[in-house]
Amino acid sequence: MPAEQSSSPALENLSEETRTFPPSAEFAAAAVAGADVYERAAADRLGFWAEQARTLDWETPFTTVLDDSAAPRYGWFTDGRLNAAHNAVDRHVAAGHGDRVAILWEGEDGESRRVTYAELAQEVARAANALTALGVGTGDRVAIYLPMVPEAVVALLACARIGAPHSVVFGGFSAEALHSRILDAEATLVITADGGYRRGAASPLKPAVDDALAKGGTAVEHVLVVRRTGGEVEWTQGRDVWWHDVVPQASPEHEPVWVEAEHPLFILYTSGTTGKPKGIFHTTGGYLTQTSFTHRAVFDLQPETDVYWCTADIGWITGHSYVVYGPLLNGATQVIYEGTPDTPHRGRWWEIVQKYGVTILYTAPTAIRTCMKWGEDLPAGFDLSTLRVLGSVGEPINPEAWMWYRRVIGGDRTPIVDTWWQTETGAIMISPLPGVTAAKPGSAQVPLPGIVAEVLDDAGAPVDHGQGGYLAITEPWPAMLRGIWGDEQRFADTYWSRFPGTYFAGDGAKRDADGDIWLLGRVDDVMNVSGHRLSTTEIESALVSHPWVAEAAVVGAADETTGQAVVAFVILRGGEEVVDRPEGEDADERVVATLRAHVGTTIGPIAKPRSILVVAELPKTRSGKIMRRLLRDVAENRDVGDVTTLADSGVMGLIQQGMAKPS
Numbered sequence: 266m267p268a269e270q271s272s273s274p275a276l277e278n279l280s281e282e283t284r285t286f287p288p289s290a291e292f293a294a295a296a297v298a299g300a301d302v303y304e305r306a307a308a309d310r311l312g313f314w315a316e317q318a319r320t321l322d323w324e325t326p327f328t329t330v331l332d333d334s335a336a337p338r339y340g341w342f343t344d345g346r347l348n349a350a351h352n353a354v355d356r357h358v359a360a361g362h363g364d365r366v367a368i369l370w371e372g373e374d375g376e377s378r379r380v381t382y383a384e385l386a387q388e389v390a391r392a393a394n395a396l397t398a399l400g401v402g403t404g405d406r407v408a409i410y411l412p413m414v415p416e417a418v419v420a421l422l423a424c425a426r427i428g429a430p431h432s433v434v435f436g437g438f439s440a441e442a443l444h445s446r447i448l449d450a451e452a453t454l455v456i457t458a459d460g461g462y463r464r465g466a467a468s469p470l471k472p473a474v475d476d477a478l479a480k481g482g483t484a485v486e487h488v489l490v491v492r493r494t495g496g497e498v499e500w501t502q503g504r505d506v507w508w509h510d511v512v513p514q515a516s517p518e519h520e521p522v523w524v525e526a527e528h529p530l531f532i533l534y535t536s537g538t539t540g541k542p543k544g545i546f547h548t549t550g551g552y553l554t555q556t557s558f559t560h561r562a563v564f565d566l567q568p569e570t571d572v573y574w575c576t577a578d579i580g581w582i583t584g585h586s587y588v589v590y591g592p593l594l595n596g597a598t599q600v601i602y603e604g605t606p607d608t609p610h611r612g613r614w615w616e617i618v619q620k621y622g623v624t625i626l627y628t629a630p631t632a633i634r635t636c637m638k639w640g641e642d643l644p645a646g647f648d649l650s651t652l653r654v655l656g657s658v659g660e661p662i663n664p665e666a667w668m669w670y671r672r673v674i675g676g677d678r679t680p681i682v683d684t685w686w687q688t689e690t691g692a693i694m695i696s697p698l699p700g701v702t703a704a705k706p707g708s709a710q711v712p713l714p715g716i717v718a719e720v721l722d723d724a725g726a727p728v729d730h731g732q733g734g735y736l737a738i739t740e741p742w743p744a745m746l747r748g749i750w751g752d753e754q755r756f757a758d759t760y761w762s763r764f765p766g767t768y769f770a771g772d773g774a775k776r777d778a779d780g781d782i783w784l785l786g787r788v789d790d791v792m793n794v795s796g797h798r799l800s801t802t803e804i805e806s807a808l809v810s811h812p813w814v815a816e817a818a819v820v821g822a823a824d825e826t827t828g829q830a831v832v833a834f835v836i837l838r839g840g841e842e843v844v845d846r847p848e849g850e851d852a853d854e855r856v857v858a859t860l861r862a863h864v865g866t867t868i869g870p871i872a873k874p875r876s877i878l879v880v881a882e883l884p885k886t887r888s889g890k891i892m893r894r895l896l897r898d899v900a901e902n903r904d905v906g907d908v909t910t911l912a913d914s915g916v917m918g919l920i921q922q923g924m925a926k927p928s
């Protein structure tokens with residue numbers, strides 16, 4: 266096993282975990298997935314996916330299921346044509362479900378809105394007409410930088426309706442990060458808002474768009490602005506357009522643009538092992554097929570009666586697949602909440618569950634661990650008895666958090682689905698099925714029907730039960746990424762070269778004695794902080810871009826609440842040319858505060874290191890490579906392992922002394 270995995274929270278309890286929770290007979294009898302689903306998929310994998318694809322509306326039915334002629338650029342359902350927005354919305358209206366509520370929106374400030382499928386269909390059609398009037402054509406890219414408001418869902422679907430790939434940038438990213446993503450995708454339109462509500466206050470968004478565009482070089486012609494907070498905004502005449510000036514006035518009649526199954530649906534940037542984020546791009550037919558199937562089967566969705574709530578932001582893949590596409594494709598009723606869980610009080614989430622009678626809740630382990638810290642009295646004060654399925658995503662869930670989630674939130678009765686997947690996989694890949702699988706705390710357990718995953722050793726051979734190795738997906742799947750935007754070579758190198766012809770996910774995993782899969786965290790230079798992916802290299806580059814910093818090394822250190830936390834080690838520049846650097850008693854402290862803020866402006870607040878340590882040297886091998894493993898030992902207060910390969914073995918002693926100093 267790679268050394269990096271030793272700090273994984275899942276590993277600690279791995280050897281002892283024997284608890285299992287079989288589904289109740291009642292749940293099993295009504296389960297959406299059906300007990301024979303694994304057998305059916307195994308007997309005819311491509312036939313199974315074709316059957317799932319046929320649950321969508323196709324303007325031109327497909328005859329090809331999988332095209333592997335240009336592997337690893339696989340194609341699915343290639344000769345079919347369809348439209349994502351038609352499938353997510355109009356189809357349900359046509360089937361007589363127009364009055365069903367699609368979105369139960371809860372603003373952080375207490376405002377709320379209900380949007381039916383019929384209303385959503387009209388809004389999306391109007392927005393599609395408005396985008397066309399602003400010059401957006403099929404194939405053009407649209408950047409979206411919005412808070413969690415219903416218009417965010419409308420914006421994504423309006424793009425899909427005209428075949429314009431969307432590129433959503435999380436609202437917590439900085440102007441600089443937004444700029445580089447707009448440039449890379451060559452977006453011609455940005456959709457944003459004046460701001461959104463976070464932690465009890467209006468938090469502006471439009472200034473970041475203005476700053477990003479002021480940096481120049483973009484192809485952006487217009488900025489479409491949703492009014493949410495009513496805050497003051499700067500206005501560029503001719504470029505900026507209010508949403509309320511063009512969308513409500515547009516016609517609600519719109520013929521969707523029918524696109525080929527392999528037409529790009531969206532680009533979503535994610536951190537990789539280099540400093541430059543990767544534009545993961547997904548296409549239409551396969552993505553919709555797998556997001557709708559997994560949303561139905563993994564959450565046991567009963568569209569007529571369930572109230573589903575996924576707490577993810579639209580800026581991440583979970584928001585794309587399990588707030589926008591999956592639930593809407595299935596005609597679900599869902600809650601969308603704008604704000605933070607502790608505003609105006611720490612029971613806000615549970616109050617929302619009670620208010621809307623939420624039946625399915627999908628969230629991240631970091632949120633569960635935070636609630637554990639806040640205490641079980643809080644959720645106990647609300648009626649959570651409507652909940653019947655709980656989901657977890659984004660990072661390993663340690664068995665203790667799993668048990669707490671089941672007992673305190675799930676009233677000791679709900680199945681929990683621990684879902685493993687990635688921006689790249691587009692949809693859930695490994696997860697128990699409620700009503701079918703006997704759940705095991707802390708384990709994502711088994712590949713879904715139609716998915717073939719293996720844990721491989723260094724040589725690419727499947728490991729025995731009880732052994733660890735690397736997670737690989739050995740057969741193509743419908744929602745797989747089709748590439749990295751503008752960089753085919755990086756696509757091949759990153760995912761398909763470690764085990765030639767096989768998709769390497771970048772995660773370590775282990776099979777237990779029963780053959781169940783346990784995820785053990787990343788084996789590359791990618792960190793997972795609160796379920797968000799961050800690159801060590803990207804944060805190092807941000808630190809080094811500050812004039813005071815000569816060198817930086819970043820590691821992900823185990824953290825009880827956030828899974829991992831960013832810890833940075835920096836060497837400051839010496840010499841005359843360094844200006845304005847604090848001096849005196851608390852100089853280090855002030856330097857650290859400035860550098861943290863600098864990372865915040867370069868990437869975004871989520872990337873700010875938990876701690877930054879100013880050091881005189883970094884541990885390096887004789888060939889000059891920074892030994893992050895040793896820095897992680899220091900950051901996690903462990904004894905430093907073998908230092909014999911260091912060029913200067915005294916360095917670690919100095920760093921540890923520095924770490925011991927109160928900061």
Ligand code: PRX
Binds near residue numbers: 582661770771793
């Ligand atoms: O390390 C795995 C972890 O999150 C990574 C993917 O991050 P991202 O593309 O941002 O997508 C997150 C939401 C799907 C994976 O490589 N990860 C995701 N889900 C789990 C997980 N680790 C353990 N258990 C999970 N259920």
